[in-house]
Amino acid sequence: MEAALALSREALGSTWPNPAVGAVLVRASGGAPRIVGQGVTQPGGRPHGEAMAIAEAGDEAAGATLYVALEPCSYSSLRGGIPCVERTLKAGVRRVVSAIADPNPRIAGLGHALLRTAGVKVTTGVLEADAARVNRGHFRRVREGLPTVTFKVARTADGYAGGPGGARMAISCPDATTWVHQQRAHFDAIMLGIDSVLADDPLLTVRLPGLEHRSPVRVILDTRLRMHTGLKLVETCRTIPTWVIAAEDAPIQPEKTLVDAGVEVMRVGRGADGHLDLREALALLASRGITRVFSEGGPTVGEQLALLGLADEVIVSTSPTRLGAEGVTAVRPGLAALLADDSRWQLARAEQIGGDAFRFYERIG
Numbered sequence: 001m002e003a004a005l006a007l008s009r010e011a012l013g014s015t016w017p018n019p020a021v022g023a024v025l026v027r028a029s030g031g032a033p034r035i036v037g038q039g040v041t042q043p044g045g046r047p048h049g050e051a052m053a054i055a056e057a058g059d060e061a062a063g064a065t066l067y068v069a070l071e072p073c074s075y076s077s078l079r080g081g082i083p084c085v086e087r088t089l090k091a092g093v094r095r096v097v098s099a100i101a102d103p104n105p106r107i108a109g110l111g112h113a114l115l116r117t118a119g120v121k122v123t124t125g126v127l128e129a130d131a132a133r134v135n136r137g138h139f140r141r142v143r144e145g146l147p148t149v150t151f152k153v154a155r156t157a158d159g160y161a162g163g164p165g166g167a168r169m170a171i172s173c174p175d176a177t178t179w180v181h182q183q184r185a186h187f188d189a190i191m192l193g194i195d196s197v198l199a200d201d202p203l204l205t206v207r208l209p210g211l212e213h214r215s216p217v218r219v220i221l222d223t224r225l226r227m228h229t230g231l232k233l234v235e236t237c238r239t240i241p242t243w244v245i246a247a248e249d250a251p252i253q254p255e256k257t258l259v260d261a262g263v264e265v266m267r268v269g270r271g272a273d274g275h276l277d278l279r280e281a282l283a284l285l286a287s288r289g290i291t292r293v294f295s296e297g298g299p300t301v302g303e304q305l306a307l308l309g310l311a312d313e314v315i316v317s318t319s320p321t322r323l324g325a326e327g328v329t330a331v332r333p334g335l336a337a338l339l340a341d342d343s344r345w346q347l348a349r350a351e352q353i354g355g356d357a358f359r360f361y362e363r364i365g
């Protein structure tokens with residue numbers, strides 16, 4: 001099951017709208033147990049991990065044990081394909097060890113039940129907490145119609161994410177920057193506020209050898225539609241999807257210009273503070289199949305995500321250098337208060353990456 005979960009983790013960010021499901025087939029007959037097939041959900045969500053593992057095992061799947069990171073599916077979607085339960089039975093798999101039931105109401109225990117009815121020995125709940133954590137985005141999307149959100153912010157030793165007046169500055173060391181790119185590859189979407197986009201003109205892609213194709217959808221929160229065609233995000237939007245979320249009352253002309261350039265523009269209402277309704281924005285992303293969102297800023301968006309209970313994880317990296325002036329506060333007071341409240345948020349781990357100190361906080365419950 002550890003191997004199946006490792007396959008899942010590696011595929012996160014590439015399988016949406018589906019969960020990332022690793023599957024490992026093991027045969028124990030005639031000596032030491034050996035892996036005869038393994039696989040994981042393929043890019044775009046199909047084929048599923050079980051189908052990949054069974055295909056790799058061929059005739060050796062008969063009599064084998066299938067370890068799978070999520071309950072095998074029991075129905076065919078409109079996109080077709082034989083359900084994994086049916087594949088598993090046809091292949092002659094004798095035993096299924098499953099980490100956790102799929103909350104998808106069309107499965108929800110039916111996959112396990114059908115296997116049992118057909119005479120397959122089924123064990124469930126193996127490394128269940130780990131499996132729930134790995135596919136947290138899928139669980140949240142199915143149960144609440146929202147993606148899981150990780151907020152990441154980099155700050156100087158004296159606590160600033162930007163220079164005076166929001167001036168751009170390099171904070172993270174090269175190792176920390178590489179780490180951020182690796183993270184991006186494992187999310188479905190990367191989300192940023194328009195102020196950061198206008199200040200930095202970022203690409204928001206994965207720029208690591210071999211992982212370039214893993215760039216997530218780029219989502220920009222842009223209440224009044226200030227995005228313009230001179231930005232790198234717009235220049236590259238025909239290669240890597242770029243979605244802009246604006247307020248319902250944002251002007252129509254910039255939308256036309258952006259859409260002509262290949263950007264997708266969506267609209268949501270405004271929240272009580274006059275900014276975009278973040279819950280509605282995230283629900284919109286979930287309705288498009290997004291399960292995992294990596295928010296890289298800015299500080300105001302991060303604070304709002306946490307205060308509204310929409311963020312599940314907050315990552316703060318601190319560089320050893322000081323700004324030495326009054327800049328943009330990275331961890332705003334509302335977020336700082338939440339992170340300090342150990343009944344609501346916990347420090348899950350702390351780690352040094354290159355010269356920067358990383359702290360990983362997780363929401364409790």
Ligand SMILES: [Zn+2]
Pocket residue numbers: 048049050072073083084085
């Ligand atoms: Zn399946």
